[in-house]
Amino acid sequence: DAGVIQSPRHEVTEMGQEVTLRCKPISGHDYLFWYRQTMMRGLELLIYFNNNVPIDDSGMPEDRFSAKMPNASFSTLKIQPSEPRDSAVYFCASGLAGAGNTIYFGEGSWLTVV
């Protein structure tokens, strides 16, 4: 079975450009999470969705960040405009309610803003 699929795997962009990260959760999962990982701050939860509805976006750093989940099989995390301090690994994860609350991670999108 396919796991969580993220794209792109790596992106290098210039400051001020728009960045869009994409995620396809595991089929049938009803929770989707976006995490950011840095050396300084570790794994931070940015936002999560349940049944395509954003439940908690308190971790989104600022208005430059936005996330959408138009359907059960796709989500995007957008940064506009990007800044060098946004450089990090962005992970998408999905889970299924009632399945022990375990979540499964994608391989991450490695973002470098120069």
Next chain:
Amino acid sequence: GQQLNQSPQSMFIQEGEDVSMNCTSSSIFNTWLWYKQDPGEGPVLLIALYKAGELTSNGRLTAQFGITRKDSFLNISASIPSDVGIYFCAGHVPSNTGKLIFGQGTTLQVKP
């Protein structure tokens, strides 16, 4: 907000040695999960714990859900070089369905 304190932050051990790491919290958690992250990859689930006192093994790994529901430990027996990576504990917040809080991670290095 809820926080998990994971220790130690890093470990450098000899192959064959046993390893122990733990997580504590000031809050109660419903679920404790342990993940391992290899370089360049996403975290992979190792063990999930669902009730206080539960002791679960997965090969050379053993984890326990503390009786107070505020702590958990992970033991690795007879370490091997492929155990190298970052180990994360994670706890599920009772009051916020779906939200998983992660510890800071324990970086493990194994010397052959």
